[in-house]
Each structure stands twice: as structure tokens, then as C-alpha cells.
Amino acid sequence: xxxxxxxxxYIQTWGTLATNWGINRTMAQVHALLLAEGKPLSTDEVMExxxxxxxxxxxxxxxxxxxxxxxxxxxxGDRKEYxxxxxxxxxxxxxxxxxxxxxxxxxVLNSISELKHVDEDTKEAxxxxxxxxxxxxVTAKVFSIMDLAIKSDDHWLVGxxxxxxx
Numbered sequence: 001x002x003x004x005x006x007x008x009x010y011i012q013t014w015g016t017l018a019t020n021w022g023i024n025r026t027m028a029q030v031h032a033l034l035l036a037e038g039k040p041l042s043t044d045e046v047m048e049x050x051x052x053x054x055x056x057x058x059x060x061x062x063x064x065x066x067x068x069x070x071x072x073x074x075x076x077g078d079r080k081e082y083x084x085x086x087x088x089x090x091x092x093x094x095x096x097x098x099x100x101x102x103x104x105x106x107x108v109l110n111s112i113s114e115l116k117h118v119d120e121d122t123k124e125a126x127x128x129x130x131x132x133x134x135x136x137x138v139t140a141k142v143f144s145i146m147d148l149a150i151k152s153d154d155h156w157l158v159g160x161x162x163x164x165x166x
Contacts, residue, residue, distance in 0.1 A: 007036040011050075022104070026052060027060040031069065031085055040073045040082035068095045094150050101146040109143060112136045 001009075011032040018028030033049055034041060041049075047057045061083050064070035069092055073082045086092055116132040118125045 010036055021100075024060065024063070026050070026056055027063055030057065030060045031064055034064075034070060034083060034085035035087065038087070040075065040084040042080045042082050044080070046083070067099050097146050098150050101143065101150070105139060105143050105146060109136065109139050112139060 011029050014032035015025040015029035019025050029050055030046055033046060043054065043057050043061065046052070046061065047054055050057070052060075061070065064083075064085075065072065069086050070083050071086070073084050075082050086095070112132050112135050116129055116136065118129055
């Protein structure tokens, strides 16, 4: 397989996989393109490579910057903005976990915490409250695990996961 074919397949595969994780396909493809190229690309280059509109490219680049996995770079003598993907895979993993935690786990925890407070004193209400408490407990543990992953270095977390699997 030629390098250009491999890069194209990677970009398409990454975009498809990302949708399974609740991430916009185009956002994932832009990120994969920046990773695969390994050099800063302009918005025009991103648009051309992925055959997307300027608005779509700008929106997804902005989102990737907000997620902390892409940064703007200046090229001396050029007025265009260029974008570069963070290539440290452990840093990338931690940033993705941090964003998923903020966007998914925190709202669930807040919602469950509210739902635990039922003003009725029936058997059904008590069962529902118990269910919400159990759900809150499990979600809080997932939250803690995600926090550990975000705060850890790669060697520490790999060791902990290995111990859990034994």
C-alpha cells in the first residue's frame, strides 16, 4: 500500500470510529489529517484534502483547538493561520478523556444528583431513589477513574491497569 493510500484509509477509518464515540466524523477526519501530515496545514489545505467547506473546516478546527489537541502556528512570512495536531499520544488520550468527562460524565452526575431527591414516600419512590444512588455511585467511580487517567503519567496508569487485569 502506498503512503498516500494508507493516510487516506487512516483518515476515513478515524472519522468512522469517532462517530461510535460520539465525536463528529469531520472533526475526527480533520484531526487525523493533521496527525498524518505531521506538519502544520492551512485551512485551505484542510478544505482541499477533505473536500469540505471553509465553514466546516473552520468550525472543526476551532473545536479541536478547544479540545486542546490542535494548536495554531504561525509560519514566518505567511499571513495564513496554520494548524498542527498534538502528536504525543498519551497527552492526546488524556485530553480526550478530559473532554469526554466534562461533556458527558459531569452532566450525568449532576442530573442523577438532582433525580435522587424525590418528594414522595412510596415504595416506588424509594426504589427509584435507590436506583439513582447506585447509578450515582457507579458514575462517580468512572469519574474518579477518568480523573486518575488525566492526572497520571503513562507508566503509572499502565501499571495500575495491568494490576487490575491480573
